[in-house]
Amino acid sequence: MVTRQDVADRAGVSVAVVSYVLNNRKIVKEQTRQKVLDAVRELKYKPNLLARSLKTKKSKQIAVLVQYLGNPFEAGLLLRIESVAKTSGYFVFFQTYEEEQEEQLQELFMGRVDGILLLGQSMKRATLDYFTEMDIPVVSIMEPGELLEQQSFVDIDxxxxxxxxxxxxxxxxxxxxxxxxxxxxxxxxxxxxxxxxxxxxxxxxxxxxxxxxxxxxxxxxxxxxxxxxxxxxxxxxxxxxxxxxxxxxxxxxxxxxxxxxxxxxxxxxxxxxxxxxxxxxxxxxxxxxxxxRPEAAELATRSLLAIMDDPTHELASPIKRLEGTxxxxxxxxxxxxxxxxx
Amino acid sequence: MVTRQDVADRAGVSVAVVSYVLNNRKIVKEQTRQKVLDAVRELKYKPNLLARSLKTKKSKQIAVLVQYLGNPFEAGLLLRIESVAKTSGYFVFFQTYEEEQEEQLQELFMGRVDGILLLGQSMKRATLDYFTEMDIPVVSIMEPGELLEQQSFVDIDxxxxxxxxxxxxxxxxxxxxxxxxxxxxxxxxxxxxxxxxxxxxxxxxxxxxxxxxxxxxxxxxxxxxxxxxxxxxxxxxxxxxxxxxxxxxxxxxxxxxxxxxxxxxxxxxxxxxxxxxxxxxxxxxxxxxxxxRPEAAELATRSLLAIMDDPTHELASPIKRLEGTxxxxxxxxxxxxxxxxx
Missing domain, CATH: 3.40.50.2300 (Response regulator)
Incomplete structure (x- = not known):
């Protein structure tokens, strides 16, 4: 079986960089990203198979972190996220994100979610790294105000x-x-x-x-x-x-x-x-x-679901912008x- | 240690009836309920200690089942539920309730929640029975349209x-x-x-x-x-x-x-x-x-938290009505x- 180490060797990068690329994190230069993706394709590496076989089962759940439930704008995004996820057989649960409780999310979500949708939160690097290690992709609807490092998002122009x-x-x-x-x-x-x-x-x-x-x-x-x-x-x-x-x-x-x-x-x-x-x-x-809203929520949810299955999926491109009118x-x-x- | 059987014997009812009363379900006649609660007090029965010691740990999470996130009325309830629960050290997560997926909730929530808040859903008897058995109390904000059996709720008059x-x-x-x-x-x-x-x-x-x-x-x-x-x-x-x-x-x-x-x-x-x-x-x-909204959400959340700790708590009375103006x-x-x- 082809391992992540094999991919790293072929691409001439560290295993950590391979993880970053496969989890769609944009701290990696585009050139390096392409090298890693090329190596993945050449070696026919199946990134998630091993991790998944180690899990007793998939949770089939997606977590969505909300900023302010009192804004019908965010509620509208949630409605579409739910309907798209449900079509793919996923349950969705929501939780209000609070910066000071970010660390606790790691424990709360472990083994319970297969992917995370943000509504524009600027997560800490350590938290994103943790989810990367755990092969739990994170996609945001709306560009976070503070991109400590680039993370995948959908927003309007x-x-x-x-x-x-x-x-x-x-x-x-x-x-x-x-x-x-x-x-x-x-x-x-x-x-x-x-x-x-x-x-x-x-x-x-x-x-x-x-x-x-x-x-x-x-x-x-x-x-x-x-x-x-x-x-x-x-x-x-x-x-x-x-x-x-x-x-x-x-x-x-x-x-x-x-x-x-x-x-x-x-x-x-x-x-x-x-x-x-x-x-x-x-x-x-x-x-x-x-x-x-429906289009942005649908694109972000479809991207997350695609990346969960296959980090090299074409929807894994980190930044997508729709048109605002x-x-x-x-x-x-x-x-x-x-x-x-x- | 005083057991549920001891309480049942003292009150002259079955163990199931004791469970119903302790989980605040109103299918029991008021007179019987009082008999059971008297027995609980006389024997100083601590209903949840055993069940809790058997769990590896408390989840410190409450689940809220939403009807329609697109209604700011429900979103407003969620905001207050969150703030009350947080004050007591609980995380809250939300999920849209769908009747045809009710059975799956048992699996999804097991070991993950200590209590459940409904927004007026008419849950099936089997589902309520299951959560009763698991000592996971269920309280509703709004009276369910169809009360297959009485369950605890807060609503306006x-x-x-x-x-x-x-x-x-x-x-x-x-x-x-x-x-x-x-x-x-x-x-x-x-x-x-x-x-x-x-x-x-x-x-x-x-x-x-x-x-x-x-x-x-x-x-x-x-x-x-x-x-x-x-x-x-x-x-x-x-x-x-x-x-x-x-x-x-x-x-x-x-x-x-x-x-x-x-x-x-x-x-x-x-x-x-x-x-x-x-x-x-x-x-x-x-x-x-x-x-x-804030008052109803706060009362329901406080009731749930109280019942989780002590099913004989005064907030455990099944029906509470506030004034609408x-x-x-x-x-x-x-x-x-x-x-x-x-």
């Missing part, structure tokens, strides 16, 4: 989507656009902020550091944040448009404006980044970047076509 | 809450009120329907069998249902008010009315039953029965104060 949104807002006459994020640098919202900054620059606009708001990822926090800004500014805001990293914060900001009599979009244009159901039902409805609704309508109400 | 709602609608001048449910007879929505019927009767109104609508529990299905009714009735509905078993269906019904130019509440008053965030943000905002918003405002727009 935020750069392109943000450029569409900022271009739209600029066309409405906006020059000063604020951004509301939430969570820390390790949160997936951080990738959306980086894309926002790039889009601001590419549209020739300037971002004011004080226009970075913290809405904590939640409706209520965003609402309070905008209420406070309006109170401090005696009902006026220094910016004319606000892009929120998620729709919950956009809806919370909108609610604050409605309560305090600030007309949207005339005095403040508001946009979200996910397109949850609520965003189409608010008053006015919210302009959003549409994140294709701009959905223009009333919350960012043309300034000239909306006379100020107050 | 739907009879009282529905009476408030129907009384409010009657005061607005409504005589014919429709109900939109979803799911089958085993779904927790069924309890809301039974309470609705009782409230209709107690308010002296008549329910027309054809006014029972099926919105499948989902926004989109409810939207289609109302669109179809409006199309069939050439823009007219045979009823003036609609109570939906959950808020998602109320919001979907409202969206259908908005699209087709049916003024709410003038031509149709709409009310929901949960008070999810979205219901306060729709146009117009939705009247709802407020279900105290009526939140009147614009979707059901006074008919006389809202001139018809069209």
């Amino acid at each position: 935020w750069m392109a989507a943000m450029r569409q949104l900022i271009n739209h807002l600029r066309e409405q006459g906006h020059k000063r656009i604020a951004f509301m994020g939430g969570g820390n640098l390790r949160h997936y919202n951080e990738c959306r902020f980086r894309a926002f900054l790039a889009a601001i620059a590419s549209e020739g606009l300037v971002f004011h550091a004080e226009d970075r708001l913290d809405g904590g990822g939640r409706f209520e926090n965003a609402q309070e944040c905008v209420q406070r800004l309006l109170a401090n500014g005696a009902g006026k805001l220094p910016f004319g448009a606000l892009v929120c990293a998620n729709d919950l914060m956009a809806a919370g900001s909108l609610a604050a404006c409605r309560e305090l009599g600030v007309p949207v979009p005339e005095q403040l244009a508001i946009a979200g980044c996910e397109n949850i159901l609520m965003s189409s039902q608010t008053n006015p409805p919210l302009t959003v970047i549409h994140f294709p 701009l959905m223009i609704r009333e919350s960012s309508g043309r300034l000239d076509s909306h006379p100020v109400v107050n | 739907w009879m009282a809450a529905m009476r408030q709602l129907i009384n409010h609608l009657r005061e607005q001048g409504h005589k014919r009120i429709a109900f939109m449910g979803g799911g089958n007879l085993r779904h927790y929505n069924e309890c809301r329907f039974r309470a609705f019927l009782a409230a209709i009767a107690s308010e002296g109104l008549v329910f027309h069998a054809e006014d029972r609508l099926d919105g499948g529990g989902r926004f989109e299905n409810a939207q289609e249902c109302v669109q179809r009714l409006l199309a069939n009735g050439a823009g007219k509905l045979p009823f003036g008010a609609l109570v939906c078993a959950n808020d998602l269906m109320a919001a979907g019904s409202l969206a259908a009315c908005r699209e087709l130019g049916v003024p709410v509440p003038e031509q149709l008053a709409i009310a929901g039953c949960e008070n999810i965030l979205m219901s306060s943000q729709t146009n117009p905002p939705l009247t709802v029965i407020h279900f105290p 009526l939140m009147i918003r614009e979707s059901s405002g006074r008919l006389d104060s809202h001139p018809v727009v069209n």
Whole structure:
């Protein structure tokens, strides 16, 4: 039987590097990765057969680590993950990820899961290494905010989507656009902020550091944040448009404006980044970047299932980007076509 | 050491009955239950010590079975379950319950969970018996639609809450009120329907069998249902008010009315039953029965944790009802104060 050592020898790398490649971790240079995959193919190495025969049985379970169950965006991803996994005979269970309990996941998941889906968490290197050693592949939906090392993920092309949104807002006459994020640098919202900054620059606009708001990822926090800004500014805001990293914060900001009599979009244009159901039902409805949830969840789940069976599968490519689309609704309508109400 | 047999002998019942009582199952008559609990106290029986010493270790995990992750109502319950369990040092994991896979839960959960929380599912008798035998208590948030036998649950007093709602609608001048449910007879929505019927009767109104609508529990299905009714009735509905078993269906019904130019509440008053965030943000905002999610989730989780430690704990009483409160918003405002727009 061909061993991992044989593959390492043929490729001229260490066994650890072979493990990294077979578990789809991108800390390995592309050139080295190709060498290892070539060796795997030449030797017809079946990576998981031995490990699997050593296990008494497969768990047929996939674990999904959730960031915030209160966001219907994440819940929507879970629904599709479940339906795809079920079609392949897998059970799915969910658990909220908490950074300080990451170590305990190793024990909790051992022997209980065949693969792990993240929703954009920035896992520690030691944890990823552990799962690599155990041949438990990890795939993320959404790019983690902090990629200590590259790990496999599916996300949308935020750069392109943000450029569409900022271009739209600029066309409405906006020059000063604020951004509301939430969570820390390790949160997936951080990738959306980086894309926002790039889009601001590419549209020739300037971002004011004080226009970075913290809405904590939640409706209520965003609402309070905008209420406070309006109170401090005696009902006026220094910016004319606000892009929120998620729709919950956009809806919370909108609610604050409605309560305090600030007309949207005339005095403040508001946009979200996910397109949850609520965003189409608010008053006015919210302009959003549409994140294709079912497609992203399906691609990530299919990739994970494919890698679990065969790390050399074509779906094992570490980075996949889908297209996000701009959905223009009333919350960012043309300034000239909306006379100020107050 | 005092055994379960000793307790059975003292109480004059079978060992099975002792097991039922200690696992908080209400198929036992109250009088018998008291006899068993008296015997437990007199003999100072420690029910779980032996079973626990036989296990290699406690899993420190609780499983929660979800009905529909797409409903923010359920997601909100999960958030509070998690925070309460975490305070007590427990991990929580979630899984969507599917009736046809119920048998597999026994294998999936064995040795992995110390307790199970349901969200109103009607579990089969054999499954409940199995978990009883294994000393894995089961508590439900929401009364299951079909109680094959009584199991421990926390819910609101739907009879009282529905009476408030129907009384409010009657005061607005409504005589014919429709109900939109979803799911089958085993779904927790069924309890809301039974309470609705009782409230209709107690308010002296008549329910027309054809006014029972099926919105499948989902926004989109409810939207289609109302669109179809409006199309069939050439823009007219045979009823003036609609109570939906959950808020998602109320919001979907409202969206259908908005699209087709049916003024709410003038031509149709709409009310929901949960008070999810979205219901306060729709146009117009939705009247709802407020279900105290954090309180219900906390009480159910605390009860489960208490029973896991001590089946004779005072929180082990099988049925607990909290108060639901009526939140009147614009979707059901006074008919006389809202001139018809069209």
